[in-house]
Amino acid sequence: MSRRTAPxxxxxxxxACAPPTARAAPGPDLGWVRLGHLAPGAxxxxxxxxxxxxxxxxxxxxxxxxxxxxxxxxxxxxxTVAMRPADAAPTSPPALTATVDITAAxxxxxxxxxxxxxxxxxxxxxxxxxxxxxxxxxRVRVVQGTAxxxxxxxxVGGTSTPLAAxxxxxxxxxxxxxxxGRHDVVLSGSAGRAPTQVDVRAGTxxxxxxxxxxxxxxxxxxxxxxxxxxxxxxGVETGAGGTSTVDSPVWLLAVLSxxxxxxxxxxxxxRARARG
Amino acid sequence: xxxxxxxxxxxxxxxxxxxPAPPVAPPATAPPSAPLPEPVAAVRVSPVGLEVPxxxxxxxxxxxxxxxxxxxxxxPADFARVGWYADGTAPGDVGPAVLAGHVxxxxxxAVFSRLRELExxxxxxxxRSDGAAAVFTVDEVRRYPKDAFPTxxxxxxxxxxxxxxxxxxGGFDRARRSYEDNVVVFASVRWAG
Numbered sequence: 001m002s003r004r005t006a007p008x009x010x011x012x013x014x015x016a017c018a019p020p021t022a023r024a025a026p027g028p029d030l031g032w033v034r035l036g037h038l039a040p041g042a043x044x045x046x047x048x049x050x051x052x053x054x055x056x057x058x059x060x061x062x063x064x065x066x067x068x069x070x071x072x073x074x075x076x077x078x079x080t081v082a083m084r085p086a087d088a089a090p091t092s093p094p095a096l097t098a099t100v101d102i103t104a105a106x107x108x109x110x111x112x113x114x115x116x117x118x119x120x121x122x123x124x125x126x127x128x129x130x131x132x133x134x135x136x137x138x139r140v141r142v143v144q145g146t147a148x149x150x151x152x153x154x155x156v157g158g159t160s161t162p163l164a165a166x167x168x169x170x171x172x173x174x175x176x177x178x179x180x181g182r183h184d185v186v187l188s189g190s191a192g193r194a195p196t197q198v199d200v201r202a203g204t205x206x207x208x209x210x211x212x213x214x215x216x217x218x219x220x221x222x223x224x225x226x227x228x229x230x231x232x233x234x235g236v237e238t239g240a241g242g243t244s245t246v247d248s249p250v251w252l253l254a255v256l257s258x259x260x261x262x263x264x265x266x267x268x269x270x271r272a273r274a275r276g
Numbered sequence: 277x278x279x280x281x282x283x284x285x286x287x288x289x290x291x292x293x294x295x296p297a298p299p300v301a302p303p304a305t306a307p308p309s310a311p312l313p314e315p316v317a318a319v320r321v322s323p324v325g326l327e328v329p330x331x332x333x334x335x336x337x338x339x340x341x342x343x344x345x346x347x348x349x350x351x352p353a354d355f356a357r358v359g360w361y362a363d364g365t366a367p368g369d370v371g372p373a374v375l376a377g378h379v380x381x382x383x384x385x386a387v388f389s390r391l392r393e394l395e396x397x398x399x400x401x402x403x404r405s406d407g408a409a410a411v412f413t414v415d416e417v418r419r420y421p422k423d424a425f426p427t428x429x430x431x432x433x434x435x436x437x438x439x440x441x442x443x444x445x446g447g448f449d450r451a452r453r454s455y456e457d458n459v460v461v462f463a464s465v466r467w468a469g
Contacts (some may be wrong), residue, residue, distance in 0.1 A: 027429030028416035028462040032436055046358035049468045059468045071436035072372075073415060073464040107435040130433055182314040202414040203433060204370075227433030228364035233347035235422030236376050239444030240355070243380040243389060244455070 004194040031102035036068035039114035039143035098123040129205040138200035146212035149189035157184035325403035331390035355381040367402035368410030388443035412463035437465040
């Protein structure tokens with residue numbers, strides 16, 4: 001390549017990689033978070049959220065034991081979560097604070113257990129699944145939220161390895177792929193068994209939340225993520241050009257200008273040779 | 277001559293080199309050996325209306341969209357209608373619900389002609405066949421070359437209720453009668469932030 005064309009190639013590169021048509025991160029700069037109260041003895045709480053350096057806002061009121069919020073998208077960055085007893089003044093000292101660093105294209109559950117020193121509240125930041133399960137399968141895990149009935153074993157009909165084996169209070173199991181369908185599931189704790197059913201949909205991830213209610217085991221399926229079983233490919237042809245003002249594709253223009261410049265370079269050289 | 281050709285080739289390679297790698301199918305694994313579980317009851321909720329006040333969109337009908345032979349999402353046949361990828365997520369359910377509409381017809385502006393004007397924070401309301409309304413907040417508006425469409429970012433699993441509004445943008449290739457880019461509006465249901 002001649003020295004004259006090198007800067008042009010660099011210009012083409014810049015053009016082709018310039019925003020907004022191509023960026024490093026393909027999706028929006030957002031992460032996802034949800035919050036859960038899994039401390040059986042603790043009273044209901046109000047939950048406050050603050051972006052780093054911003055004022056707190058109450059986001060959930062009177063969340064009692066077993067409550068888990070839906071996910072909310074948040075712009076990537078650092079946030080502080082504070083929990084106060086329900087209806088306590090926003091200025092009162094929080095029962096628990098946690099700092100959560102939200103990064104793009106991630107999902108987290110901030111789950112509050114009574115697993116701190118002396119049974120005090122402790123927030124666990126659990127990473128949730130955003131991957132695609134195998135085709136035809138969904139993903140399931142267990143969050144063990146009962147202290148009184150621990151340990152808990154969760155077995156899925158037709159499989160040999162339990163989803164959770166003697167899981168202590170506060171434990172989150174890894175995800176496991178299960179074929180799409182309605183699965184028979186049996187929970188067994190220190191006091192009795194609880195049969196239930198869990199619907200697994202292809203392309204989704206599910207948390208089976210285990211809690212205690214009146215001395216019995218209770219399970220609640222929570223959707224961690226979902227997507228279409230079949231993703232469309234390529235783009236979408238959503239225009240016929242009736243309002244278009246820009247005609248040719250950018251790269252073609254760039255290549256044409258490059259050719260023109262190279263041609264001009266040759267012309268200059270041959271003129272110089274003719275003169276010499 | 278060969279030097280010039282090399283320069284052009286290099287430029288072309290560099291341009292295509294900027295595009296993200298095409299999606300790769302996950303490796304096949306042995307199917308689970310367990311007996312097949314009972315099928316899950318299908319819940320069919322569909323969108324029946326769309327309001328995007330910031331760009332003057334008020335639709336009282338949403339048409340179903342399917343995939344074409346190449347696996348691509350087929351656009352609405354009617355330039356005045358918004359379509360919904362009906363084998364995907366219902367707007368308001370967890371997952372990326374997808375609505376697509378034309379930016380223009382041959383004659384002039386179509387239903388999503390102003391989609392690119394949306395800004396983060398704008399509201400999008402989708403009315404559902406079960407009577408519920410899902411209210412989304414615009415997170416970002418992006419433009420992608422169609423040949424480097426980020427399938428996973430747009431259609432991949434998400435943890436909350438999300439919406440993608442898609443139309444065309446960028447330069448128009450008159451020979452192929454096709455826009456070079458897609459404009460994608462990312463929106464989500466939020467309780468925080």
